[in-house]
Amino acid sequence: MNTLLFLIKTSLEDFRRNKIRTLLTSLGILIGISSVVLLMAMGLGLKRYISRQFESMGSNTIFIMPGQMTQTGPQGSFGGIQFDDKDVRTVKRVRHVLYTVPVYIKFSKISGDSDTKTFQIMATTSDFFSVTSIDAETGRLFNKSDEGKGAKVVVLGSKVAEDLFGSASRALGKSVTVEGSGYKIIGVAKSKGGGGSLNVPSVDERAYMPFKSSLSFNPNKKYFAIYVKADSSDTIGSVKTDIQDVLLKRYSSDDFSVAEQTEVLNSINSIFSILNTVLVAIAAISLIVGGVGIMNIMYVSVVERIREIGIRRAIGATKKDILYLFLTEAILLSTLGGILALLLSAVVVFFMQRLFPAYIDTATVALALGASSFVGIVFGVLPAKKAAQLSPIEAIRYE
Amino acid sequence: MIKLHHVTKEYRIGGEVFRALDNATLSIKKGEYVSILGPSGSGKSTLMHIMGLLDLPTQGTVIINGKNISSLTDNELSALRNIFVGFVFQQFNLINKLTNLENIVLPAMYARTPLSYNPRDYAMELLVRFGMKGKEFMTPNKISGGQQQRIAIARALIMNPPLILADEPTGNLDTKNGNAIMELLENLNTSSGVTVVVITHESDIASRTKRKIRITDGKIQT
Numbered sequence: 001m002n003t004l005l006f007l008i009k010t011s012l013e014d015f016r017r018n019k020i021r022t023l024l025t026s027l028g029i030l031i032g033i034s035s036v037v038l039l040m041a042m043g044l045g046l047k048r049y050i051s052r053q054f055e056s057m058g059s060n061t062i063f064i065m066p067g068q069m070t071q072t073g074p075q076g077s078f079g080g081i082q083f084d085d086k087d088v089r090t091v092k093r094v095r096h097v098l099y100t101v102p103v104y105i106k107f108s109k110i111s112g113d114s115d116t117k118t119f120q121i122m123a124t125t126s127d128f129f130s131v132t133s134i135d136a137e138t139g140r141l142f143n144k145s146d147e148g149k150g151a152k153v154v155v156l157g158s159k160v161a162e163d164l165f166g167s168a169s170r171a172l173g174k175s176v177t178v179e180g181s182g183y184k185i186i187g188v189a190k191s192k193g194g195g196g197s198l199n200v201p202s203v204d205e206r207a208y209m210p211f212k213s214s215l216s217f218n219p220n221k222k223y224f225a226i227y228v229k230a231d232s233s234d235t236i237g238s239v240k241t242d243i244q245d246v247l248l249k250r251y252s253s254d255d256f257s258v259a260e261q262t263e264v265l266n267s268i269n270s271i272f273s274i275l276n277t278v279l280v281a282i283a284a285i286s287l288i289v290g291g292v293g294i295m296n297i298m299y300v301s302v303v304e305r306i307r308e309i310g311i312r313r314a315i316g317a318t319k320k321d322i323l324y325l326f327l328t329e330a331i332l333l334s335t336l337g338g339i340l341a342l343l344l345s346a347v348v349v350f351f352m353q354r355l356f357p358a359y360i361d362t363a364t365v366a367l368a369l370g371a372s373s374f375v376g377i378v379f380g381v382l383p384a385k386k387a388a389q390l391s392p393i394e395a396i397r398y399e
Numbered sequence: 400m401i402k403l404h405h406v407t408k409e410y411r412i413g414g415e416v417f418r419a420l421d422n423a424t425l426s427i428k429k430g431e432y433v434s435i436l437g438p439s440g441s442g443k444s445t446l447m448h449i450m451g452l453l454d455l456p457t458q459g460t461v462i463i464n465g466k467n468i469s470s471l472t473d474n475e476l477s478a479l480r481n482i483f484v485g486f487v488f489q490q491f492n493l494i495n496k497l498t499n500l501e502n503i504v505l506p507a508m509y510a511r512t513p514l515s516y517n518p519r520d521y522a523m524e525l526l527v528r529f530g531m532k533g534k535e536f537m538t539p540n541k542i543s544g545g546q547q548q549r550i551a552i553a554r555a556l557i558m559n560p561p562l563i564l565a566d567e568p569t570g571n572l573d574t575k576n577g578n579a580i581m582e583l584l585e586n587l588n589t590s591s592g593v594t595v596v597v598i599t600h601e602s603d604i605a606s607r608t609k610r611k612i613r614i615t616d617g618k619i620q621t
Contacts, residue, residue, distance in 0.1 A: 003508055013496050311492045314453055315554070316481025316509035318474045391456045396492065 004328075008094075011329040014301070015336075022333065025297045028290030029337025029375060030344065033368050035283035037345040037360065040367070042352075043276040045359035047268060053202060054264050060236050061131060061261045064091065064226040064243065068257055080326025081255045082222035091226055094242045096235035099127045102223040104214055110207055111177040112164030118147065119160050120206045121178060123214030131229045134203065139172045139187030142210050146186075149206060150212030154183035157192040159204040176207070179217040183209060287371065290337065291379035298330050300385035309387055310395030319388040326387045330380020331373050400429045400561065400594060401450055406459035408445050408617075419445040421457070421617040427596065429561065432588040434597045434605035435612045442617035444566060447598045451484045451564045452476050478511050485555025487584075488566035491547040493539035493554070500526070500535040503553045510558065518557055525553040529583070545576030552583060556593075563587065566598045581607055 004075045015022040066081045083102065092100045104123040111115050122128070137158060146153050156164075156171055165171035168188035175182045178219075192203045215221065228243065230236040244258050259267070302309075309322055342365060349358045407572040408420035419442045420445055427450075437443040448454040449461060452468060461468050463483065471479065485506075493502045499536075500522055507518035526532055539547050548568060555563055564585060569577030581597075581604065590596045597608060605611050613620040 006508055017496060152488075207466070307492070308494050310511075311494060312505070313477065314451070314480065314486050315506040316477055316558075318477040318509070320474075321477075321509060391454075393448050396453070396488075 007325060007328040008332065010325070011332045014329060015333070021297060022336070025293050025333055026340060029287070029334045029372055030341045032283070032287030032288075032290040032375075033338045033341035033372050034345050035286050035350075036280050036371065037341060037364055037368050038348060038358070039279040039283050040276060040364045041349050041360045042262075042356065043272055043279060043346065043360040044361060044364065045353075045357040047272040048359055049202075049357040050268050051265050052259055055269070059261065060230045060233055062228040062230065062236065062240055062243065063257075063259050063261070063264060064228065064247070065257050066225070066255065068254055070220040080253060082220075082224065083226055083256075084220075087250070088223070088226060090246050090250075091243055094228075094239060094246060096231045096239050097228055098231045099131050099227075099229040101125055101128045101131055101226060101227040101229075102211065103128065103225050104211060104218050104222065105224045106214075106217065108179055108217070110164065112171070113174065115164050117163055119157070121214065122206045122208050123211045123218065124208065125211060128208070128227070131227055132203070134192070135190045136183055136187040137190040138168045141187055141189070143210070147212060147327035150210060150215070152181060152183050152213055153186045153209065154178070154213075155187045155189055155208040156185055157189055157202075157204040157206045159207075160207055161185075161188040161204070177362065178207070178209075181216050183213070191331035194320070220388060273365070284371075287375055291334070291375040294330055294334055294376065295379040295383060297333075298380055299386070300325060301329065302326060302383050302387040305387075306390060306395045306398040309390055310392055310398065313390075313392035314396055322390075323384045323388040325379050326384035327377065330384065331376035333381075334372045334376030335369065338369050341372070344370050400464060401427045402460075402462040403446075403449065403456075404460045404462065406449060406456040406461065408442075408449060408454070410536075415524045419617055420449070421437070421574055422459070423614075423617070423619045424459075425612060425619055427594065429594055430592050432585065432609045433612060434593050434599055434608035434610070435614060436599060436602060436605040437614035438600055441600075441614045443598050444599075446614060447566050447596070450596065451486060452480045453560060477509070480531050481506055481511070482558050483560055483562060485552075485558065485560040485563045487548070487551050487555050487563060487565035487568045489570035490549045491539065491544070491571070493547055493550055495538055495540045498536050498538055499531070499542070499550045502539060502550055503557055506558050514558075522553060522557060525556060525593050529553060543576075544572050545579060548572060548576070548580050549583070552580070552587075556587070560593075562594045562596070563598050564598070567600070567605060568597065569599075569601075577604075 017167040064083070066083070088100055091097065101124055106121045107118055108121045110119050125147055126141065126143050128134075134141070136155070139153055142151070142153050156174060158168060161168045161171040164176065165174065171185050171188055173185065176186050189203070189208070228239065240258055240260060247256055247258070298329045312322060312325070345360065349360055352358045403423055403425050406420055406423045407418065410417045410419055423446065430452065435443050435446060445454070449456055455469065463479065468476065468479070494505070497505065499520070501589070503522040503525065504518045507514060523535065526535055529552070531546060531549055534542055534546065539550060563584065568580055568584065572580060584595050584597065585607065587593045599605055
């Protein structure tokens with residue numbers, strides 16, 4: 001223990017004497033580890049963000065979507081068929097189905113008082129709010145009566161209200177224009193958090209309207225997806241297979257997917273782990289470059305310290321002692337780079353979070369520190385071996 | 400304590416074989432104060448390296464305390480160097496990034512078995528004995544040559560070795576400091592019974608010792 005502390009102290013003293021060299025060498029590792037950490041933070045953040053969106057749909061939920069959704073990701077999803085009223089009625093008749101919520105989705109420009117921005121329009125039924133536990137922040141949500149009448153009303157997500165009117169209270173009672181028609185804002189939904197500006201909008205970045213009110217821009221009365229809520233977690237399995245069976249009478253198995261929330265989440269997880277692995281593997285190349293930098297400087301350090309090696313050998317250090325001396329230095333050098341990289345990444349992620357849901361977890365921190373010390377070992381071992389193999393007599397005579 | 404038996408050491412420089420030590424036989428007993436005297440290139444440093452277990456002979460045997468060292472592994476040789484020999488060099492060979500105290504204690508860092516004393520306390524004691532109190536936290540490059548050699552001697556003593564090998568210990572010092580260092584070494588021999596071997600090319604230095612071993616062209620003159 002004492003010896004290890006002494007080794008570390010000696011290395012740190014060396015770093016202090018060669019500040020610029022130490023920083024430049026660590027820079028290589030810093031760049032490598034930062035790229036790995038930032039890519040992981042982005043991948044992880046994105047995964048959490050999307051997962052949260054699906055989680056916010058509530059438990060016991062089944063998604064009926066067009067295309068195939070497999071364990072490795074949606075293939076050709078969101079293409080192919082569109083559901084209609086007949087499908088909704090079929091699904092509704094399945095036993096243990098509590099809610100059947102058809103959803104039509106369109107990205108469209110919404111004009112407020114002065115601003116116009118593109119948001120997701122979700123035309124659905126009032127049951128959608130029950131399934132997803134969305135409440136009104138101010139005003140009210142639309143109800144069955146609005147649905148029946150096809151009232152030109154809209155409920156804005158908190159972000160939409162904020163972007164177009166400044167605040168929820170200011171938006172209430174005003175009108176927005178969507179696809180050429182005016183809609184009265186009857187309420188603003190409570191924020192569910194998890195902002196971001198990606199292609200996948202959060203529940204706060206949507207405008208909700210009764211399905212019938214959207215027919216002006218959805219004349220064929222088509223649905224993008226159907227959300228189903230089973231009456232309990234015990235029946236969810238049978239509900240899923242029953243829905244599959246009834247839909248197969250109309251469509252082929254490739255045309256649609258019926259997935260539980262957990263399956264969707266699993267699917268998202270597997271897509272992101274593949275994506276992350278690929279990205280991190282690419283970033284790891286820069287780690288190798290950083291490692292070569294360490295190896296280079298360690299060789300220089302060995303040559304500069306040949307005499308010291310000789311002295312240490314003369315007073316009793318074994319080859320292994322010399323090996324550890326240099327290996328400790330290489331590991332410290334690269335771990336220093338790793339620590340600096342984590343600090344830098346934390347700062348970058350902090351600012352990035354305004355635009356992108358990046359996130360650093362403890363596993364990423366552990367990986368960064370582990371990877372940096374591993375690089376130190378791998379690229380430090382050859383110079384350290386060279387130092388250890390020096391003959392004491394030649395080393396001590398070295399001028 | 401040390402016996403060299405028909406020891407020959409050859410170096411290959413380029414394609415040529417250079418014989419630095421030629422059939423050297425000598426014996427040094429415990430408690431002796433010996434000098435090895437010879438001009439430069441005579442092989443006296445090679446002799447010291449072999450006696451100090453820093454190098455192995457090409458031919459012949461080296462016996463330390465009755466044990467032939469040719470069968471020892473590199474690790475065992477390192478361990479033996481650690482406890483058996485204390486080196487004092489012409490160039491002092493201190494590590495400048497360590498403090499004087501750390502330099503003195505350094506051999507204890509490589510001790511294989513726990514020491515019966517605290518090396519730091521012993522180092523402080525040596526510093527006081529050598530008149531170097533107050534210099535413990537300075538680095539060697541901040542003190543004079545004579546002071547550096549005292550630190551080097553303290554380092555050589557920290558493991559309480561039975562043998563001190565001093566290679567031209569006064570070579571980089573003025574007469575006054577040189578004398579002081581020689582007195583210090585003599586003192587160690589007389590008061591502590593440490594075997595002291597001084598390698599030198601100066602006959603005045605050699606004449607201070609109780610026994611002179613002359614070496615020329617790698618051969619020991621008797």
